[in-house]
Amino acid sequence: MSEQVLPIPDDITTPWWEATKEGKFLLQTCLECQHVQHYPRAVCIQCAGSQLHWVESAGQGVVDSYTVVHRAPSPAFTAPYVIARVQLSEGPTMLTRIVGAEESELACDLPVTLAWDSLSDGHQLPVFQVINSKQQ
Amino acid sequence: MSANTAIVGAAESDLGVTNASILTLQSQAITRALADAGLSLSDVDGLATSGVSRFSATQVADYLGIQPSWSDSTFAGGSAYEMYIARASQAIAAGQASTIVISFASNQRSARSRSLGGVVETHTPEAQFESPYGPLFPLSYYAMAAQRYMHDYGATRADLAQVAVLAREWALLNPKAFRYDAGPLTVDEVLAAPMMSSPLTTADCCLVTDGGGAVVVTSLERARDLAKPPVQILGYGESTTNTSMSQVPLLPTGAVASGKAAFSLAGLSPSDVDVVALYDSFTITVLLSLEALGFCEPGEAASLVASDRVRPGGDIPLNTSGGGLSYCHPGQYGVLLLVEAVRQLRGEAGARQVSNPQVALAHGTGGILSTHATVLLGVDR
Numbered sequence A: 001m002s003e004q005v006l007p008i009p010d011d012i013t014t015p016w017w018e019a020t021k022e023g024k025f026l027l028q029t030c031l032e033c034q035h036v037q038h039y040p041r042a043v044c045i046q047c048a049g050s051q052l053h054w055v056e057s058a059g060q061g062v063v064d065s066y067t068v069v070h071r072a073p074s075p076a077f078t079a080p081y082v083i084a085r086v087q088l089s090e091g092p093t094m095l096t097r098i099v100g101a102e103e104s105e106l107a108c109d110l111p112v113t114l115a116w117d118s119l120s121d122g123h124q125l126p127v128f129q130v131i132n133s134k135q136q
Numbered sequence B: 001m002s003a004n005t006a007i008v009g010a011a012e013s014d015l016g017v018t019n020a021s022i023l024t025l026q027s028q029a030i031t032r033a034l035a036d037a038g039l040s041l042s043d044v045d046g047l048a049t050s051g052v053s054r055f056s057a058t059q060v061a062d063y064l065g066i067q068p069s070w071s072d073s074t075f076a077g078g079s080a081y082e083m084y085i086a087r088a089s090q091a092i093a094a095g096q097a098s099t100i101v102i103s104f105a106s107n108q109r110s111a112r113s114r115s116l117g118g119v120v121e122t123h124t125p126e127a128q129f130e131s132p133y134g135p136l137f138p139l140s141y142y143a144m145a146a147q148r149y150m151h152d153y154g155a156t157r158a159d160l161a162q163v164a165v166l167a168r169e170w171a172l173l174n175p176k177a178f179r180y181d182a183g184p185l186t187v188d189e190v191l192a193a194p195m196m197s198s199p200l201t202t203a204d205c206c207l208v209t210d211g212g213g214a215v216v217v218t219s220l221e222r223a224r225d226l227a228k229p230p231v232q233i234l235g236y237g238e239s240t241t242n243t244s245m246s247q248v249p250l251l252p253t254g255a256v257a258s259g260k261a262a263f264s265l266a267g268l269s270p271s272d273v274d275v276v277a278l279y280d281s282f283t284i285t286v287l288l289s290l291e292a293l294g295f296c297e298p299g300e301a302a303s304l305v306a307s308d309r310v311r312p313g314g315d316i317p318l319n320t321s322g323g324g325l326s327y328c329h330p331g332q333y334g335v336l337l338l339v340e341a342v343r344q345l346r347g348e349a350g351a352r353q354v355s356n357p358q359v360a361l362a363h364g365t366g367g368i369l370s371t372h373a374t375v376l377l378g379v380d381r
């Protein structure tokens, strides 16, 4: 892939992106109400608290929904590939990619597990793979 | 209790492939809508528009040489124009303005300004946590909503395709429609069209055209002295739900809340509606909106769309202009929903005219099922 779409970490998200370099997928947890959220924010969206700390995700989830992209939005991407919403076992839902699976293997509510995709700036992107995929 | 305001003028700009600038098309839409009302630019003291520049309403006011006492450039995608109806009604009731123009125009087809990846600003969470995965924007979000809908209710791609087939049937009755001369569309043709973001093909997606429109709003009392019969603003409601692709459930949409608010304000229910104009950005959008607004139960929209009830001659005529799928889609189609609703209520819709409608619903959807706004309009009684 050329001209990757690279993230620009900010005051809140820099620790999150740094952790990806070590293969750690972090989630924010609120010290006041224990709410878990992702993407990271300056505020807890359940109680408006600002005492948020990082916990490592177990990397397990289920596919909420998915789509196979057949026409890439830019030369940075090579179609086809699978975009998905994955609901993590900790609660939050995230946008991600499902890698190493055939379209016929995909379904809503399918269990998936964490994998990583390298970015050219040294960060890694959390992606997911189908558990016991025929492709592996 | 209704708003005591009315739409008194409605018009389109040139549509299709115009090779005209955005401000040329804006000028056409606005001056034509004012002429329709028997008013002129010097009567305008309020302006709501979007999609022109960073200072959209200010830009158009400058271009037209007016200094309005009220303006609104709320940027909410295609539903903004239904939102402007609410704000315009409130501004008129509060005495801030008496004659408000709501307008939009785009030359996106001539200018080739549409991009598959959309526009994501680098400082937003989406730029860090979603864009790196490469979703099509907005298409991939609607595709995931469609996939989830099919999973939950056992609907098929053919059920989605019926929405595009219906839009084409209506467009064949509208000489202004981009697909007026294209002939009927079949389910098989939709299914065979190139896949974009599964399960949606190019034929499940709205057109990319130039075009625009404008409506003129004033008090109901004043409306009764103007050129055309007033179209009363009976109710409105809105809901703002998400900018990202991950933070709210895909189903149901914010149209549940916007519809409930609009029907409550108007003291009406879906069975009172005689003509329905829903933003059909994609085929799935129509199924989701029909259910969310209460025209049928969850999971039943596919059978409703496949029935005669939504076709010419039916009791729930749906997207009578041919919609964004077959009539015109200039990027923020919401203003054209209002134009069509007004024409139907005035009996000006030609070959596609619905028989004696009293109440029309216009429902806008913006972004990635991000903003939802419902307007109920009625014949003055």
Ligand SMILES: [Zn+2]
Pocket (backbone or CB within 6 Å): A030, A031, A032, A033, A034, A035, A044, A045, A046, A047, A048, A049
């Ligand atoms: Zn909290």
